[in-house]
Amino acid sequence: MIKIENVHVSFGEFKALQQINCAINEKDFILILGHNGAGKSTLLDTVSGRIIPTQGKIFRNNTDITTLSEAKRSQFISRVFQNTHMGSVATMTVAENLAMATLKGKIAGFKSAIKNFPEYIVEETLKPLNLRLEEHLNTPIGKLSGGQRQIITIVMATLCDPDILLLDEPTAALDPVSTENLLQFVHNFTKQRKMATMMITHDEQRAKFLANRTWVLQKGFLQTE
Ligand SMILES: Nc1ncnc2c1ncn2[C@@H]1O[C@H](COP(=O)(O)OP(=O)(O)OP(=O)(O)O)[C@@H](O)[C@H]1O
Numbered sequence: 001m002i003k004i005e006n007v008h009v010s011f012g013e014f015k016a017l018q019q020i021n022c023a024i025n026e027k028d029f030i031l032i033l034g035h036n037g038a039g040k041s042t043l044l045d046t047v048s049g050r051i052i053p054t055q056g057k058i059f060r061n062n063t064d065i066t067t068l069s070e071a072k073r074s075q076f077i078s079r080v081f082q083n084t085h086m087g088s089v090a091t092m093t094v095a096e097n098l099a100m101a102t103l104k105g106k107i108a109g110f111k112s113a114i115k116n117f118p119e120y121i122v123e124e125t126l127k128p129l130n131l132r133l134e135e136h137l138n139t140p141i142g143k144l145s146g147g148q149r150q151i152i153t154i155v156m157a158t159l160c161d162p163d164i165l166l167l168d169e170p171t172a173a174l175d176p177v178s179t180e181n182l183l184q185f186v187h188n189f190t191k192q193r194k195m196a197t198m199m200i201t202h203d204e205q206r207a208k209f210l211a212n213r214t215w216v217l218q219k220g221f222l223q224t225e
Pocket of ligand 1: 043
């Protein structure tokens with residue numbers, strides 16, 4: 001589905017990624033491991049289009065998307081950041097944030113998206129989670145707990161029905177119980193939606209039940225299984 005061919009990313013003289021060759025296939029769940037500064041976020045940034053490689057090519061279903069903008073890629077690649085503040089607007093309610101997420105990749109329609117809140121999200125996604133998130137639709141998202149906000153952010157990231165979900169340490173700010181809940185949610189959700197997922201984690205032991213592949217980055221070089 002996504003093929004990365006001999007990709008290099010440099011920041012000035014610094015080589016953050018070198019000779020990256022890999023493929024992400026349908027329904028893959030790939031754990032990305034590696035020490036601090038190994039290049040994990042840079043790899044996700046390169047897949048999402050936030051960073052354009054210095055060298056090499058990226059293909060989606062044999063189409064070259066190496067220079068396709070992040071905004072255009074967001075229709076089929078969704079990124080969730082470690083810092084939930086980057087994925088949602090704290091002062092807007094949960095419902096407003098969810099409505100806004102349905103517009104991803106489009107410019108127009110914000111007012112009408114908020115007015116016509118998509119109820120299917122409540123019925124199909126929030127209620128089955130059994131976390132009572134549907135009772136917080138009118139709560140500003142900044143008032144939710146870290147775990148609740150992260151779950152809503154992941155739901156938001158999937159509303160445009162992407163082929164690939166990119167998760168950057170989604171449990172970094174969570175306590176052990178919330179971590180288990182979130183990982184279970186990610187497991188069920190990505191399986192149900194048949195979505196390929198790349199997830200950065202520093203907690204391989206907890207997360208490995210999710211994955212069919214584990215990749216390790218070391219000083220910008222990638223070892224794939
Ligand atoms: N915009 C940039 N300009 C210069 N150097 C950068 C930039 N972005 C990342 N780097 C460097 O590239 C290297 C890889 O960074 P990256 O954020 O990908 O690491 P990481 O594996 O995600 O680390 P962590 O586990 O700490 O989040 C680091 O040495 C970092 O300082």
